[in-house]
Amino acid sequence: MSFEEPKLPKVIVALDYQNENDALEMAKTLSPDMCNLKVGLELFINCGPSIIQKLHNLKYKIFLDLKLHDINNTVAKSISAIGKLGVWMTNIHAGGGTSMMIDAAEELRKNRYDTMLLGVTVLTSLNNQKYKEIGFLSEISEQVLHMASMCYKSKLNGVVCSAKEAKLIKDNMPSDFICVCPGIRIKDSLNDDQERIMTPKEAAESGADYIVVGRPITQSNDPLSFLKIIKDEFENNFDK
Numbered sequence: 426m427s428f429e430e431p432k433l434p435k436v437i438v439a440l441d442y443q444n445e446n447d448a449l450e451m452a453k454t455l456s457p458d459m460c461n462l463k464v465g466l467e468l469f470i471n472c473g474p475s476i477i478q479k480l481h482n483l484k485y486k487i488f489l490d491l492k493l494h495d496i497n498n499t500v501a502k503s504i505s506a507i508g509k510l511g512v513w514m515t516n517i518h519a520g521g522g523t524s525m526m527i528d529a530a531e532e533l534r535k536n537r538y539d540t541m542l543l544g545v546t547v548l549t550s551l552n553n554q555k556y557k558e559i560g561f562l563s564e565i566s567e568q569v570l571h572m573a574s575m576c577y578k579s580k581l582n583g584v585v586c587s588a589k590e591a592k593l594i595k596d597n598m599p600s601d602f603i604c605v606c607p608g609i610r611i612k613d614s615l616n617d618d619q620e621r622i623m624t625p626k627e628a629a630e631s632g633a634d635y636i637v638v639g640r641p642i643t644q645s646n647d648p649l650s651f652l653k654i655i656k657d658e659f660e661n662n663f664d665k
């Protein structure tokens with residue numbers, strides 16, 4: 426009898442640092458064979474685009490997480506500049522609307538950049554109360570699925586969402602439409618500012634393609650061992 430092996434998520438470590446030295450030191454502590462890296466606003470604003478080349482030199486694939494949200498022309502031109510940096514993945518806010526997303530995706534295609542483009546749905550730092558405060562009336566899950574379908578129609582490669590919504594997206598969208606899930610915490614660890622969290626094992630079982638983990642790894646005493654513990658949690662405990 427044959428059965429399909431479950432598809433396990435890959436880990437993206439968030440390098441949220443204020444300076445290049447700390448970021449490069451962490452990159453050297455980890456390994457490109459075990460994870461990809463995410464450069465977000467904090468590191469990018471502090472160090473500028475040169476940090477990307479330095480991480481590429483260490484053989485890492487980079488997710489440049491700048492969550493662009495502006496008028497179509499500004500986003501498209503900025504996405505073009507991001508594509509030129511040769512990053513593996515980047516993102517824009519789905520809240521900018523389909524025409525903004527279509528123009529951004531078209532800009533990458535037109536210039537033959539192979540950077541994957543994701544849409545940010547509802548931030549994992551928002552719980553139901555904070556989400557309703559913005560003025561949304563629907564349930565978070567409904568809104569995330571709606572935004573995911575906007576991203577799909579706009580020809581994006583996938584979405585950033587909580588692992589809590591990954592199953593819903595996987596059940597309703599084509600399987601190659603990817604879910605990148607931050608808000609990952611090991612049982613009994615600190616939530617920090619995250620609200621819609623899941624453990625690595627739960628995220629794997631929900632169908633997340635990539636999990637983004639920052640502080641639980643970067644602030645641990647032994648980041649490489651902690652990364653191994655996280656990978657172990659879904660690789661050896663996955664409910665088949």
Ligand code: C5P
Pocket residue numbers: 439441465490545547548549550585586607608609617619637638639640641
């Ligand atoms: O430290 P922690 O694991 O909470 O880091 C999560 C990372 O993922 C942060 O860099 C944060 O900016 C990013 N992120 C997120 N929620 C989103 C999109 C990105 O937490 N919806």
